[in-house]
Amino acid sequence: MDTHRESVEVVDDAVVRSFARAALLAALIGAAAPVSIPLPFSPVPITLQVLFVFLAGLVLGPVWGPISILLYITAGAAGLPIFAEMRGGIGVLVGHTGGYLWGYLIAAGLIGLLVHRGTDLRDPAEEPLPVVVVALVAGTIVIYGLGAGYMAWLLELDAWEAFLAGVAPFIPGELLKMAAAIAIVKSGRIAPIQS
Amino acid sequence: MLSYEPDDTVVHRLDPRSKLAFQIGFAAAALAHATPRALIALTGLCAVVLAAARVPIRETLYAYRLAVAVLAFVPLVAAVTFGPPWIDVDDGIVSARASYRVFLILLVSAAYVRSTPVRHSRAAIQRTVPGKPGQILGVGVALVFRFFPVLQADLRTIREAMAARLGDERGPVERASTIAILGLTRTFERADRLALALQARCFAWNPTMPPLTFSRSDVPVLGLSGALVLAAFL
Structure with a gap:
């Protein structure tokens, strides 16, 4: 009988811990898809997905934050119903809401870069408030810019129509999510992995 | 909610990599062409895929009801203009065609979701990347x-x-x-x-994976996927 010999290349401690957090945060983003909170002054409720995308950048940083979103996108493409409206499959990635999903990926990386300014993670609770606010605003602009831009190109809309259909209804909810994200990181209850 | 269901259709037996390639080809062709002729051809192809994978149409449409509602609503937004004549029909028709192809792409990916178990997708990802x-x-x-x-x-x-x-x-x-x-x-x-x-449990970079092999029935699917990708550039 042949014996198959191969040495085992064990994964580093810090990588395993960051990887486990990234994978589970991706599952949490998916699990949050059906959770919505109604707003008294807007027909569009708050969904928590974008809030967790913000937190991916804030807590996991510029490397593992985007990896977490990439895992979320890949799991959704493989068929798990974790995209908005409980959908899954590659079709959603190129469909009318696909731009937002790719926006999440870039936004998590951008927020991570602006807040942590490097791959060594800082505690976002100790960062000055303006830095966090600028990072969140920049992330939101990326998500909605890509989302509405792609929708306009795909469905042959002009810029104003895309803004009406893909950005305007979500503005109040986004402002509240930024407030919630800031409250969460400033509470200091969630510490990043510092190696 | 749409998910994998065990069955014995042709599509279930295909290698997950050729199914992924087909979806990419279909999406590329649909995104490149929104002419009426292309849409008729893509509709026919989509119908063949759905029938081959035995996708339940009514359940699928119900699972995608919100997406369908948005795709039906968007052409109306496109048709409405500020100022006379208020309704621009041509603009609406262009947008309606564009919306319809997105609907077809979603249906084809529903066939993948129904016919492919997770571990196959995972093995396909790990062998491709x-x-x-x-x-x-x-x-x-x-x-x-x-x-x-x-x-x-x-x-x-x-x-x-x-x-x-x-x-x-x-x-x-x-x-x-x-x-x-x-x-x-x-x-x-x-x-x-x-x-x-x-x-x-000794989490390592090099574990052993289940085997995946292309069979004879994958050849036409891979060929068609290549043709669709080429069609996107015509």
Whole structure:
């Protein structure tokens, strides 16, 4: 009988811990898809997905934050119903809401870069408030810019129509999510992995 | 909700990589061409795929009802113009064709979702993307599938506990941040335990994967996928 010999290349401690957090945060983003909170002054409720995308950048940083979103996108493409409206499959990635999903990926990386300014993670609770606010605003602009831009190109809309259909209804909810994200990181209850 | 269902159709027996290639080809062709002739051809192809995978049409349309509603609504937004003549029919028709092709792409991906088990998708990812990125993606996707129902239950528990304490009568920011803080702390506790368990089981960059092989029935599907991708450039 042949014996198959191969040495085992064990994964580093810090990588395993960051990887486990990234994978589970991706599952949490998916699990949050059906959770919505109604707003008294807007027909569009708050969904928590974008809030967790913000937190991916804030807590996991510029490397593992985007990896977490990439895992979320890949799991959704493989068929798990974790995209908005409980959908899954590659079709959603190129469909009318696909731009937002790719926006999440870039936004998590951008927020991570602006807040942590490097791959060594800082505690976002100790960062000055303006830095966090600028990072969140920049992330939101990326998500909605890509989302509405792609929708306009795909469905042959002009810029104003895309803004009406893909950005305007979500503005109040986004402002509240930024407030919630800031409250969460400033509470200091969630510490990043510092190696 | 649409998910994998065991069956014995031609599409179920195909290699997941050729099914992924077909979806990419179909999407590329549909995004490149929105002419009436192209749409008729793509509709026919889509119908063949749905029939071959025995996708239940009514359930699928119900699962995609919100997407269908948005895709039906968008051409109306495109048709409305500010100032006379108020309704621009041509603009609406262009947008309606564009919306219809997105609908076809969603249906084809529904056939993939119905006919492909998760471990096949994972093996396909890990064999297509080489090295450590492939490992991270493959293992990560498997973990997302495993923990998705667990974290859904966590979120449900948190919301029920909030409702029992009249937490759902508080302001939206407070509700969102409470759910997110509790959800995230629970998730990270689980992640830290998972990391310890992975290390205890010698989590490595080079585990053994299940075998995947292309069969004879994959050849026409791969050929058609290539033709569709080429058609996108015509």
